Amino acid sequence: MSWLRTFWASTVGKKTVMAVTGIMLVGFVVAHMLGNLQMFIGAEAMNKYAALLKSTGELLWVARAGLLVAAVLHITAAYQLTMINRAARPEGYAKQEPQASTLASRTMRLGGVILAAFIIFHLGHFTTGTFHPAFSETGVYGNVILGLRSPLVAGFYVLAMAALGLHLFHGAWAGVRTLGLRKRSADPMYRRLSMGLALVVWAGFTAIPVAVLLGILN
Secondary structure: OHHHHHHHHOHHHHHHHHHHHHHHHHHHHHHHHHHHHHHHOOHHHHHHHHHHHHHOOHHHHHHHHHHHHHHHHHHHHHHHHHHHHHHHOOOOOOOOOOOOOOHHHHOHHHHHHHHHHHHHHHHHHHHOOOOOOOOOOOOHHHHHHHHOOOHHHHHHHHHHHHHHHHHHHHHHHHHHHHOOOOOOOOOOOOOHHHHHHHHHHHHHHHHHHHHHHOOOOO
């Protein structure tokens, strides 16, 4: 396993791990968004969808464990790469003038912290019910409605989804570049696919807390 330790110790290895785990997490996010959008079909559809997931039993826990490992590796690699970059340049630039960078790339670290905090809250909110005012094991539709009626909670979800959208816009583009799945472009700002993915995921997730606050979902 020495080769694995050597691979992980290199910056190329850490970036590759970030890219692979990032793609895994993107797949989960898209599937999760599509499932959540059944809120707009109605309580019966949403509750049946949740019951179907729970009926998979051990497979669901295997999937959760895999996602947890991917998230931990993704966050650890990001943190270590940040520390390596800081050590390489202990003093920042006297003047920063962004050229090919975007708001998404410049806020990746802050967005990552927001998303990490959101994941912890979200799991305690809708999975364990720790942070939920009236959690039900079977009434998932009602859990969402009651859980998002608070403007503060709904606002946190909207903020987190904005961070997710920005994270996806830059991360999806950077990930496929790291893995060599997309060639270098003469126009580094041209990111149509990552823009489309980010907008769809952001809109899909944001629609639910906004619809609850506006009374469209009740």
